[in-house]
Amino acid sequence: MLEPVNISLESLNIVTLYPMLIPVIGALLILCIDIFKGGLDRTLYVAITLLVLFIDFQTLLSASNVFATEGTVVGVFDMMLIDGLAIISQFIIVGASMFFIPLALSKKQFHESSYPEFFAMFLFTIAGLQFMVATDSLILIFVGLETSSLAVYTMIAMHNRDKSFEAAVKYFTMGALAAGFYSFGAMVFYALTGSVEINQIATVLAANGYADMGYVLVGTVFMLAALGFKVGLVPFHTWAPDVYEGSSAAMAGFLSIVPKIAIFVVAMRLFEFLIHSGVIWLEIVLYIVVVSTMTMGNIWALVQSDVKRMLAYSSISHAGFVMAAILIGTTQSNSALFLYWILFAFTNLGAFSMLWISRQKELPHGQTSDHSYEKFSGMIQTSPITALVMGLFMLSLAGLPPFALFWGKLYIMSSAVTSGYTVLALVMALNSAIAGYYYLKLIVYMFMKDPVDGATGASFSSNASLALKAIIGFAVIGTIFAIIAINPLLEFISAFVYNSGY
């Protein structure tokens, strides 16, 4: 006779689930609305999404207060884990999404934004990502990962052009492979330790003193491959440029920011303990991967002829930059990671939005891609303000002080220096110099060449709407006046990261 298992609701600690549940509910709500009355305008859905995200953000705020007072919270059979990393990364995820979703309100209506499902998907993605960061169970991470990924594949496809389908298929197939890698890796760890919770794994491995190192490494390799694919580390990056090119600028911007931070958190949780428990191999391999990602990403970006594709490679290189923080693995570097990513979010949001507003329905005459460099030549003469803003984002991406990204670079390099990775710091420095070239290339086109005949300023803002302008305004302010925000951000992040023991 089994006596009933009774679990007190307190011990479940459902609160930890709220931040993820809210977007899910929101998504379902959107779907219901569509069922009851179809063909509603996108503005409605955008508004709803924004509201949902706003509430989500509120819950996160309260969660952060809880953390600040009581420290890490676990719940739902220890599945959920709300610690500093979880909270900061969710802030980034939700916050960034709030900036990205209004991009759907472009002047020209594009195919995806006419589907209510698109917004539902969007919210599902966010929910999935939130799950990923707010747990240390490999299962839940897997679920979150796949939820978000599947949603993302669909959203890309919804752009409904040949290229976007191609991108979706490519991304999907490789994603499936990555999922295989992930599950295999998880399996190995499970086999080794009989647990799928990262801290459990850590303790068990530590207990038997990494007896069978070989298998640990095998597991690590598969994990590295899976996560590396998602953040686009060389040689698992090959999807990135095609997907960025295939999907709409807004979507690409979203991809370059939001999902990656979740993966970084997972990687941090997983690799930190391995590195610190003296898996030198991982350190070496990460070193190689990081450096090659930074460098190759840059080198390939040098030779691109399409701005969006260039930005794809550049964000690969930036991912390498940030991965270095995980390799270094000190509190400073981990805080640097988040700082960097927040600033990167602002800048990339701006950059991609600029591409987005310059997007025409059909390809401009004599151009093979939506955002070829030629399209921007002589911009300063036809529409100076647009050119200046774009130039600003480019400079920020190149890490020119005092614009946003510089501070991120500064802090990461500093963390490298502080923990004795001098060569790494120099490599970063030189890479930023190389990167200077391709960001400059766009500036050269905009400021120093003459406009292609018949080009008018209108073409650069053909897709501009108030919402987009507002977003860009935000991005501009964020990029220029980052310097003021750095100090509070740094204090907040360091405190949270430190308190969650990373």
Added chain:
Amino acid sequence: MMEIGLNHYLVLSTILFAIGLIGVMKRRNLLLLFFATEILLNSVNIAFAAISHYYGDLTGQMFAFFVIAIAASEVAVGLGLLIVWHKRHSNIDLDTMSTMKG
């Protein structure tokens, strides 16, 4: 007759996984490619089941279930994409989809 131990399962799953990998690399036809990925995931499931039995806790099987679920949903999305592609190009040969490169 010999005892079938955990390792046999693990070896089996590894072999299946390898087959899956090879399939993923070799297949030119999208549909078959998806099959290959299914093999990948299911090989892992075998291992999970075996290990969870070996340890005598259910986490592994739970994981396996999730994997199955996710595999299913992937198939859903994948086939969806595939159908659209086929509508537009009336083929599902992935050598045709290389407009973006460099």
Added chain:
Amino acid sequence: MEIYLYVALFAPLVGSLFAALFGASPRTKIAGIVPSLLLGVSFIASSVLLKHIVSGGDIVHVEMMTWMATGDLYIPFGFVVDQISVTMMMVVTLVSTIVHVYAIGYMDHDKGFNRFFSYLSAFVFSMMILVMSDNFAGLFIGWEGVGLCSWLLIGFWYHKESATWAANEAFIMNRIADLGMLIGIFLVFWNTGTLQYDGAFAAMQNLDQETLTWIGIFLFIGAMGKSAQFPLHTWLADAMEGPTPVSALIHAATMVTAGVYLVVRSNELYALIPHVGLFIASLGAFVAIFAASMALVNRDIKRVIAYSTLSQLGYMFAAAGLGAYWVALFHLMAHAFFKALLFLGAGNVMHAMNSELDPFKMGGLGKTMKVSMIMMTLASVALAGIFPLAGFFSKDLILEVAFVDHHFIIYTVLLLTAGLTAFYSFRIIALIFHGEDRHTALGFHPHEAYKFMLVAMSPLLILAIIAGFTMKMPYFEMVTQLLPATEYHVHSATTYWIMTIGTQLFVILAIFFAYRKYMSKDIRVPDGTSRMENNFFYKLLINQYYIPHFYEEYLVKPYRELSTIFFKQIDQKIVDATVDGIANVLLATGESTRVVQSGNLSTMLKWMVAGMVALLSLAVVFGLAVKYLDEIQAILSGLGV
């Protein structure tokens, strides 16, 4: 007294600026007259100072203002009027006043008239700074200033390629020497801690020989440049491209003697290092005969006089080197008078022959240009050192000095030079004024220069005649308050008389020889056919010992080529190419490796798997390594690693 000092110093500057005001406007007499008057003022002021000094008044020393002051360095604009500088001031102001007046006539057809006077007065100002400054830095200001003005004046007719070329040559050669000078100044500062003459020389008394030697050498290198001593002499002859008054003032009377002035000024230093002194003397003697020999054959009046100037400078250095500073200074003064006169006379001739310089195209000018003839003849007599003209007292004194100090080689050289001097001076006199008329055939219609030009020259004439016997003693009295008062007297009277008379006879013989050779009716104009002209020595001399040629071939050309190589080969092909190379390598890598992104899905998948497998193999290797760590170590130790 200060007021006179300032007047003497700044009057020329005012004059220069005044003339500069008319720089752009067409020729006006006023632009010439005012500077001349101001120079006259300056001359009077100098004379007042001279009187003050001679009448035993104490040295006038003023410090106008600070120039540079940093760290331990303190350099004021300080000026001193003592026996030495006042002598120079007299020479400079007198000669330059005369030359100015003369130039009013000489340049009156030149469209650069105003510009000319502004330059000329500017030169006088720099020269005054040079001689009046009380520290090495101030000296250097003047030093460079006169260099600049001489550049401007040599290249005055800047449309002439030869003129501008000569100007640059002069400037650059002087720069070479100035570097030595500069180093000398640095040495002085870091060893004595000051650049003021008095302080520095006082401190030098207790410096070690070596340092002093270096100081002496470097300062003298500076002197060599300005005074065109070998091997930096070529610029002086080329400098004759400038207008003749310029040659008279700068390249005979004043600037070129700056080097001598420097050595005399630093007599306290050179007194401490006699071996350097001896070197200077020997070089002087060498230059004396070296220049004289080149003057023998030259076919350009001004160049001949230039060489004679060079050779006279040699005399001065010989004297200074031997420690007879007052003698050197005395000869400097005397030489200034008769050499300026000579040049101005040559100027008249040029004027008459509208700028023809070849004496073989003249002859018999004496008939039309009596006054000029007399003046030039007397000047040459003085130059040759015939009693009782100036040259006798100054030049023969130097011979005596050499003799008395038992430097018989120097003595002999100088003696020979005296003979040569006499010969070439009268060679041109004869060719120009005597002998048959060769110019009318060539269509020249010579005429005597303006009256006032001749009047202007007359003071020089008088001085050239009387400077010797009237001034020698009072001058000696004066300067020896500052300079070592060594009397040079051959001990036995007989030797003295033999020497003196011998020298005189020798010189006179040379003169007669010159007259005989070049006054004869049937003089052959050298046309490259005669035996003498094909003679090796003649060629050697007419080509100035091939030294300019050597410089051109082995210094100028290589420098030009080396520069081009540096630019074309090294700077562009190596240094710059490396920079671009790095960038290009990166780009090329990108271009060549972008094919990785073939866009084909299955390749992408292969890449993922490949990457994974690579990591896996790494892992396996590492795992094994960890597993068999001990064995590996054993093997390695076995290998002795």
Added chain:
Amino acid sequence: MLDNILSILIFFPALAGVLGFMIHKDSMRAYGVAVATIEFGLALWLWYAFDNTVAGMQFIEQVALIPTFGINYIIGVDGISLFIIVLAAFFTLIGIASLTDTKNVKNMIITLLMLQMTMVGVFVALDAIIFYIFWELSLVPMLYIIGAWGGPLRIYASVKFFLYTFAGSLVMLVGMLFMAYFYYQATGVWSFAILDWYRLILPENFQLWLFAAFFVGFAIKVPMFPFHTWLPYAHGQAPTIGSVILAAILLKMGTYAFIRFSLPLFPDAATFFMFPIAILAIIMIVYTAMVAYAQEDVKQVVAYSSVSHMGVIILGTFALNVEGITGSIFLMIAHGVVSGALFLLVGVIYDRRHTKMMSEFGGLAHVMPRYATIFGLMMMASVGMPLTINFVGEFLSLLGFYQQSHILTLLAGIAIIVGAIYMLAAYKKMFFGELTNEKNRNLPDVSKRELVALIPLSIITIWLGIYPKPILDPINNSVESIVQLMHDKSTSEEAKKRIPNLAREAGLVTSQEAH
């Protein structure tokens, strides 16, 4: 009054530049001139309010930016930076005033004002990161000026200029981070404030590495051989105004940084690297002078000549004694004035003939006497004629270095010879000889607008050549304090020997000597 004059000096032009967007095109030049005049007036006021007797920093302002990471907005001015700031304001003014008709002049003037902000910022920054910010920002306007108004190769030139300098300064940034980290280790607080760093005494091997890191950044900016090749392109392609500002101010950032950072922070390393750097400097001086002689383009001649002069500045800086450093700082200003003027002059003829090839000219003195005169004056200044501004600087620099090495100074002194050679040759080619080229037959002489720029420069050239005292004194005071600091900080025997101890000479003994 006006305690935050420095901030005003920095941000007034920037603000004006932003407002400039709404000024109408035709009245833009007037606006620019007005703004620049006000800025120049403020700079002069700064000079007037500056206390010459104080050696240390004045007008210090401090605002917390990122206290957790020790980055704060600290600015101040001392004798070393004061005059470069004034010079920057001055050159912006005459640059705008003498701006000949350029296409979209509006952007040009706004860019110039932005550039001015960065220039002033670099020279007043007392926090390494603030310094770095302005240092990097200064690249952008110059990039635009060269790239948008330049010659045929403008894009290549500008990108090269940007990337080269950018790469160098990133290495420098790593050095700064290390410096801050060492300070953190020593004191437990992060700080990027230069004045804090001054108090830090590092072991020699650290100093060597850090010196090297900073050196890369500075040397490229100066630019020192062999990092100089971006300069000829930048100058060759840049419009007149660009070259003027670049030569007059931007290059000085490098040499200034040497004095502000390298010397006081790493005295031992400075001593250690003195001779290698001196040799580099000598190569710069002689080699580039010869290269300049090989040029056909007069602008290139001036460009290479400024590299050559920068060599003398470096040499003076690394004399490590008061005379040398003071001289080098003075020479920075002198070279700023003279080379700026020379570039303006080249611009004058370029506007008339649209070529800079000397072979096109010859005999210009016949048609443009005034031009020839001013050019001659500036040329003489550039070859270091006494009583012109350059001589004071060169004399002091060489004099200073002579204390360290005789033979090297002798070699460096060749500057005055080779300098004369290429300059006179160029002058001869352009101005002397018969007027051969018909196109030059009736060129107008310098116009009023051009004289507006050239006359003041000529006056300064002479005035400071005759009476450098008002500038030398403040410089001297600040330099003395720095040299003393270096002496006190230096640990190695060599450094103690090389760097004079002024305190002892003054009779009083600092705490270091006490024990």
